[in-house]
Amino acid sequence: MELSQSISFAALGGHFFVGLSRAMILFVVTSGLSLVLGVLRVPNIAHGSLYMIGAFAAYTISRLFGGGSTAFWLALVISPFVVAAVSLVAERLLFQHLYQREHLMLLLFTFALMLILGDLVKLVWGAGEYRSIVPPQLLKGSASIFGSSIPRYNLFLIIIGPLVAVGLWLFTNRTKMGKIARAAAVDREMVGAVGINVSWVFAFAFVLGCFLAGLGGALVAPTISVSLGMDHDIIIEAFLIVTIGGLGNMWGAMVGSLIFGLTQSFGVLFWPQFAIVFPYTAVVIVLLWRPMGMLKSVW
Amino acid sequence: MLEVKEIHTFYGLSHILFGVSLNVDSGQVVCLLGRNGAGKTTTLKSVLGMAPPRQGQIFFKGEEVTGKEPYIMVRKGVGYVPDDRRIFADLTVGENLEIAARKTEERKDWDKNAVYELFPRLREMDSRKGGFLSGGEQKMLAIGRALMGNPEFLLLDEPTEGLAPVLVRVLRGTIERLKGFGLTVLLAEQNVKFTLRLSDYGYIIEKGQIAYKGTVKELTENEEVRKTCGIQ
Numbered sequence: 001m002e003l004s005q006s007i008s009f010a011a012l013g014g015h016f017f018v019g020l021s022r023a024m025i026l027f028v029v030t031s032g033l034s035l036v037l038g039v040l041r042v043p044n045i046a047h048g049s050l051y052m053i054g055a056f057a058a059y060t061i062s063r064l065f066g067g068g069s070t071a072f073w074l075a076l077v078i079s080p081f082v083v084a085a086v087s088l089v090a091e092r093l094l095f096q097h098l099y100q101r102e103h104l105m106l107l108l109f110t111f112a113l114m115l116i117l118g119d120l121v122k123l124v125w126g127a128g129e130y131r132s133i134v135p136p137q138l139l140k141g142s143a144s145i146f147g148s149s150i151p152r153y154n155l156f157l158i159i160i161g162p163l164v165a166v167g168l169w170l171f172t173n174r175t176k177m178g179k180i181a182r183a184a185a186v187d188r189e190m191v192g193a194v195g196i197n198v199s200w201v202f203a204f205a206f207v208l209g210c211f212l213a214g215l216g217g218a219l220v221a222p223t224i225s226v227s228l229g230m231d232h233d234i235i236i237e238a239f240l241i242v243t244i245g246g247l248g249n250m251w252g253a254m255v256g257s258l259i260f261g262l263t264q265s266f267g268v269l270f271w272p273q274f275a276i277v278f279p280y281t282a283v284v285i286v287l288l289w290r291p292m293g294m295l296k297s298v299w
Numbered sequence: 300m301l302e303v304k305e306i307h308t309f310y311g312l313s314h315i316l317f318g319v320s321l322n323v324d325s326g327q328v329v330c331l332l333g334r335n336g337a338g339k340t341t342t343l344k345s346v347l348g349m350a351p352p353r354q355g356q357i358f359f360k361g362e363e364v365t366g367k368e369p370y371i372m373v374r375k376g377v378g379y380v381p382d383d384r385r386i387f388a389d390l391t392v393g394e395n396l397e398i399a400a401r402k403t404e405e406r407k408d409w410d411k412n413a414v415y416e417l418f419p420r421l422r423e424m425d426s427r428k429g430g431f432l433s434g435g436e437q438k439m440l441a442i443g444r445a446l447m448g449n450p451e452f453l454l455l456d457e458p459t460e461g462l463a464p465v466l467v468r469v470l471r472g473t474i475e476r477l478k479g480f481g482l483t484v485l486l487a488e489q490n491v492k493f494t495l496r497l498s499d500y501g502y503i504i505e506k507g508q509i510a511y512k513g514t515v516k517e518l519t520e521n522e523e524v525r526k527t528c529g530i531q
C-alpha cells in the first residue's frame with residue numbers, strides 16, 4: 001500500500017506524457033521499418049543504423065549552424081534527407097538486387113550492413129565525447145498539464161507522431177504511388193504487368209522508410225546523448241514493436257509503439273529497478289494472446 | 300502485329316515450349332487452344348516477358364522485343380489478362396483500375412468511366428475491395444484493368460474458366476466489341492466452342508509444340524483436330 005500512496009496523480013500524468021512522447025519516437029522509426037517490411041518484404045536490421053546516422057547528422061548540422069534555435073530546426077529538416085540519400089545509394093547499389101532472396105539471406109545481409117554502418121559512424125564521428133543537442137527556445141522548459149509538469153519538447157513529439165501517421169496514411173491511401181506500393185506488397189509481378197516499373201516504386205518505398213528512421217534519429221537527439229550503440233538498442237525494440245503490432249501494418253506500429261513506450265515509462269514509476277522488464281513482459285503477453293500481432297499482418 | 304519465331308521457354312530446368320511460332324495480324328482475334336499443361340499460359344507469358352524465352356525471337360509491331368520486361372511490353376501497347384486474374388485484393392475496384400491507367404497521344408480511349416460503361420456491374424462496386432469480388436466479377440475487373448493501359452494488343456488467358464454459361468455469352472459479346480474497337484487479341488482457351496466462334500485464326504498447342512494451325516474453317520474440318528479438341 002505504501003507504494004501506491006507514494007505515487008501522486010501528477011507523477012502518473014507526467015509519466016504518461018513522457019511514455020507517450022517516447023512512443024511517438026518509436027512510432028516514427030517503426031512505421032518506416034514496417035513500410036519496408038510490408039512493401040519490400042525486407043527485414044532491415046540496418047534500419048537502426050539509419051536512425052543512428054539521423055541522430056549524428058542532426059548533431060553535426062546543428063553544430064554547423066551554431067547550435068541555436070535555427071540550427072535545431074535546420075538539423076531536424078536536413079538530417080532525414082541525409083539519411084534518405086544514404087539509403088537511396090544503398091538501395092540502388094545493393095538492396096535492389098536482393099529482394100528476391102529468402103529472408104535468412106536478407107537478415108544476414110542487413111545485419112552485416114548494420115555492422116558496417118556502425119563502424120562507418122565510428123570512423124566519421126569518433127567514439128568517446130558527449131554529444132547533445134539543445135532544443136530550440138520555443139520548446140525549452142516545461143508546460144503544466146493537469147498539475148504535472150511536462151517538458152515542452154515531449155509535447156512537441158506528441159504532436160509530431162500523429163502528424164507522421166496521418167501523412168503516411170495519406171500517402172498509402174490517397175496517392176497513386178502509395179496505391180501502387182500496396183499492390184506491389186502483395187503481387188509485385190502483376191504490378192509490372194500493368195505497365196509499372198516496380199523497381200522505382202520499391203526504391204521510393206525503401207527511401208521513405210529510411211527517411212522516417214532518420215527523422216526519428218533527429219527527433220530523439222535532444223532527449224538523449226547521441227552515441228554509438230543507439231542502433232542496437234532501437235532495432236531490438238523496433239522489431240518487437242512491429243511484431244506485436246502486426247508486420248507491415250502502419251497502425252500496428254502505432255499500437256505497438258504505444259504499448260512499448262507506455263509500459264516502459266510506467267515501469268520506471270512503479271518499479272524503477274526492474275523498469276526494463278515491463279515492455280518485454282507486455283510483448284510476451286501480447287504474443288501469447290495474438291501470435292500474429294494485434295492488427296492484420298501482411299506477411 | 301505479333302510474330303513469335305521458334306521460341307523455347309524453360310521454367311528453371313524444365314523445358315516447356317519447343318520452338319513455338321505464331322503470327323497475329325492487326326485487328327484479328329487469334330486463338331491458342333490446348334489441353335491443361337499444353338503450354339498456353341507459358342506462350343502468353345513468353346510474349347509478355349514474364350517467362351522470357353531462352354531461344355527464338357518475338358517481334359511486336361515490327362520491332363524485336365524478345366526478353367523485354369513486362370512493364371515495357373505494356374508501355375508498348377500490350378495488355379495482359381492472367382488466367383488466375385491476380386486482382387490486387389487489398390485495393391478497391393476503383394484503385395485496381397486507377398493504378399493501371401496509362402494513356403498516350405494515340406491511345407487514350409479507355410479510362411475508368413469507359414471500363415464502367417463496358418462492365419456496369421463494376422461501377423456499383425467501385426469502392427469494394429478487389430478481394431471481395433466473385434470470380435466472374437474479378438474476371439471482368441482483370442479485363443478492365445488491362446484495358447486501362449489502352450492496349451492495341453490483348454493477351455487473354457482462359458477468360459471463360461470458371462464462368463457460368465450466361466457469363467460466357469456476355470464475355471463473347473465483350474470480346475466482339477473489343478474487336479470492334481480495333482483491338483487485336485491472342486486468346487488462350489480450352490473452351491473450343493466459345494473460342495472458335497470468336498476467332499479468325501487458330502493454333503493448337505500440344506506438349507509445348509504447335510500441332511495444327513489454320514483458319515477456323517480449316518480447323519473445324521480437320522479430322523485430327525476434331526478428335527483432339529473433341530468437336531462432334
Ligand SMILES: Nc1ncnc2c1ncn2[C@@H]1O[C@H](COP(=O)(O)OP(=O)(O)OP(=O)(O)O)[C@@H](O)[C@H]1O
Pocket residue numbers: 310313315333334335336337338339340341342382489
Ligand atoms: N512456374 C512453373 N514452374 C515449373 N513448371 C511450370 C510452371 N508453370 C507451368 N509449368 C509447367 O509448364 C507446363 C505448361 O504449363 P502452362 O501453364 O503453360 O499450361 P496451360 O496450357 O496454360 O495449361 P492450363 O490450361 O492448365 O492453364 C505444365 O506442364 C506445367 O506443369
Ligand SMILES: [Mg+2]
Pocket residue numbers: 339340341382456457
Ligand atoms: Mg494456363
